[in-house]
Amino acid sequence: MTFSRLTIALDIMGGDNGPHVTLPAALKALQENPQLYFILCGDEKIISQFMSPQKSAIRDRIEIQHCSDHVAMDERPSSALRNKKDSSMRRALERVENGDADACVSAGNTGALLAIAYHVLKTLPGIDRPALVSALPTDDHHKLFLLDLGANVNCDSETLFQYAVMGSVLAEEVAGIENPRVALLNVGEEQIKGNDQVKFTAQLLQDAPGINYTGFVEGNDIFTNCADVVVTDGFVGNIALKACEGLATLVLEESKRVSQENWWTKLLAKIALPLLRKIYRRVNPDQYNGASLIGLRGIVVKSHGNASSDAFLFAIKEAEQEIQRQVPKKIKDKIESVLMERS
Amino acid sequence: MTFSRLTIALDIMGGDNGPHVTLPAALKALQENPQLYFILCGDEKIISQFMSPQKSAIRDRIEIQHCSDHVAMDERPSSALRNKKDSSMRRALERVENGDADACVSAGNTGALLAIAYHVLKTLPGIDRPALVSALPTDDHHKLFLLDLGANVNCDSETLFQYAVMGSVLAEEVAGIENPRVALLNVGEEQIKGNDQVKFTAQLLQDAPGINYTGFVEGNDIFTNCADVVVTDGFVGNIALKACEGLATLVLEESKRVSQENWWTKLLAKIALPLLRKIYRRVNPDQYNGASLIGLRGIVVKSHGNASSDAFLFAIKEAEQEIQRQVPKKIKDKIESVLMERS
Structure with missing residues (x-):
């Protein structure tokens, strides 16, 4: 239609x-x-x-x-x-x-x-609760939907489960990804890892037939093609994304500072900074993409x-x-x- | 002595x-x-x-x-x-x-x-529990101690309170920071923000006389001179730091990829990459600094x-x-x- x-x-x-x-x-x-x-x-x-x-x-x-x-x-x-x-x-x-x-x-x-x-x-x-979701760029220019980015800071497993369903629909409909892979953000990939909330959500997702649940992923995986949808609560999602924003800012600032050291670094930076900015526009999801409230x-x-x-x-x-x-x-x-x- | x-x-x-x-x-x-x-x-x-x-x-x-x-x-x-x-x-x-x-x-x-x-x-x-702590570099080359980085993924407010005390000692003794500023990692700076755990920890810290508690800081603040010690539970700390690691890797990979596009970007990258690596060595705390188990x-x-x-x-x-x-x-x-x- x-x-x-x-x-x-x-x-x-x-x-x-x-x-x-x-x-x-x-x-x-x-x-x-x-x-x-x-x-x-x-x-x-x-x-x-x-x-x-x-x-x-x-x-x-x-x-x-x-x-x-x-x-x-x-x-x-x-x-x-x-x-x-x-x-x-x-x-x-x-x-x-x-x-x-x-x-x-x-x-x-x-x-x-x-x-x-x-x-x-x-x-x-x-x-039960809406979620804030955004698509992050990954290393092969694939889209990865991360949610929740801060709509709810107190999420139980049932809410995280609903987020997985919502994220899955968004990835399928908006990004056209068939049978999207849904993962949970955790401190390790093994089943025994994580807090009670994430472990219990994993059980709910394993048993849900309509969802292509693929397991746990770690913080460093969210910029890779590890999954199509990564689910976490709004407290973790907000802090993780903002920490990345902070690092991006620090690197840009540091590049500018280094560039002032001497004529050679000044020249380097004149060349490097536009390249860096170009890359950041691509990797800074918060600035570049809209976030959907779903x-x-x-x-x-x-x-x-x-x-x-x-x-x-x-x-x-x-x-x-x-x-x-x-x-x-x-x-x-x-x-x-x-x-x-x-x- | x-x-x-x-x-x-x-x-x-x-x-x-x-x-x-x-x-x-x-x-x-x-x-x-x-x-x-x-x-x-x-x-x-x-x-x-x-x-x-x-x-x-x-x-x-x-x-x-x-x-x-x-x-x-x-x-x-x-x-x-x-x-x-x-x-x-x-x-x-x-x-x-x-x-x-x-x-x-x-x-x-x-x-x-x-x-x-x-x-x-x-x-x-x-x-009650040990914590994993590391010093992050900030925008003015000040040291910021972040804990817990993953020793405990289920922390209650009492544990977070103890982490604040331990971090405070480390900042004072190892980095020589007098009366170190201790902050809690949260999704916003206002008192009403955050989950129950972080709000209750804030109350404990406000009432503790030996600790220079300064309030909440956000994810993007951890690379700035916002505080000397930033406290969070091991689930959030681990994921936030690893997300930054993932972003750093993505930017380096993306620079390498961009550099292959044509002779001009090849030249740019030849110059920019060493600068970028130099900066990353400084900003990638996990690779560069040791983490203490305290x-x-x-x-x-x-x-x-x-x-x-x-x-x-x-x-x-x-x-x-x-x-x-x-x-x-x-x-x-x-x-x-x-x-x-x-x-």
Whole structure:
């Protein structure tokens, strides 16, 4: 099934750079895909100013929803949920909930997006908690879906099991990987390794017929073609990914510092730094790819807070893909069939 | 207090390259420090062959303890503990336990070393579990001690609290940092963030007078000067550090691959790769630094399995430092005083 019309609600005000990044990305997306329609949530004046000079073929495919407020990047999720009823983020999610839009994309405050999306959209039947998932690049340019990246820091084995099912659907539908290999993140590959939670989840997955569970993988495996889906709880996933971000930053900073040592290293660095940056753009998943919030009754894609227009465009395309592939419905069907087979 | 004689028991057979790496490192350490004595545990023939051509000033400071066995790198810890009674690893630890040596250094199987050291040496009074700790380099070449790196994957808040005390002693004694800042690894810096375990540990640390607890830090902070000691459980610590190792490997591989694309990138890479490797040697803590197993009634330093002679020498020096500074005694004193103030 292909959709003749895709409607995405955009949180125009979200992210470190708000409209400066989101509006150019929206324009580019509209130019590239004639089936795309946007509901642009945010300050009407800013949006109009940017969009009114555009051709009517573009303007006809946007609706502006003025919002009097927005969620600050450092705002507490609980406060945003309680107080920001007319924020661009919340309105965009509401337009998904009431069926006007097929998906929502935001570069805003992750914690607030999680809290408001969970509140507004609710989880799918059979899913206790949503998860944040992103595709990491691996050594052979294969995609590896890692979840949860921080939606839930207290996960039990049942939640991890559901994450495995959701990740499996995403890998199959979005990346087109047939019968995706699902692994659990652990401190070793042997069955006896790990904490109680991960050991018990392994048992659940071994016994689940609809899932191609392949065992444990270690931290260093997540950048290799070890599996298509790697499951962990949000505490570990968040810290592991951020530690990688920290290392990437350190290496770039260190390269810059080394480059100042003498004329020779200055020359080396002039040559090496662009190469290094090129590689990092490829390996820094958080900056480059959108992260999807899955397990909800609607599609939500999160772009990085300091995303560039290109990265925000990438997140929009991710949302288009999830709409086309009807990801929430597929997750619902899969979890139903897995749970039925299990019982 | 300075020691006129330092005796270290070395597991000569441990590590991917065994005696080829450990013996040259031992020789260099003896040449550099005339106060150093070694008990070399391993295959007598191999050790003698290497050591007999040396000057008597060197030979007089070694004792060879022949061991008929060694622990394989992929051996199960439980099996090594049960079956490898005459292994070089176990004998080296026993020489610490019976007081012949002041410390043990091994590049062998980490799991087996943890299990055998715990069994042979036992923990200090007031300490439930030992921890594996390493110093990470940060953006301003400051040392940050991260623990636990995988000794215990099921840690409760009390264990994390003890880790904070032990890390604090190590930072003060080994790195000479006065009143070291101790932080907890978490998914956010705000007090409301995190799982139950980390929140409860924060409460314990806030109330502990002898510890300079500074709050939560995130994954990307561990390569910055955010704190002197960062505490987490062995599951998270192991996965975070290995994920960084995986990223480092990916970037190096990707640089090599990019370098094959055309003559220009080939040239760039020829220049960039050595710079990149130089930086990685500095930022790859696991490869470069030894990791200490602390909380035991004796000093145990673990060198990386595929350590070079230089890295193994570094681990020996780490052990020398811990002997000089009487780390186990200081940990014992500190935990006693903290627990007394707490009760």
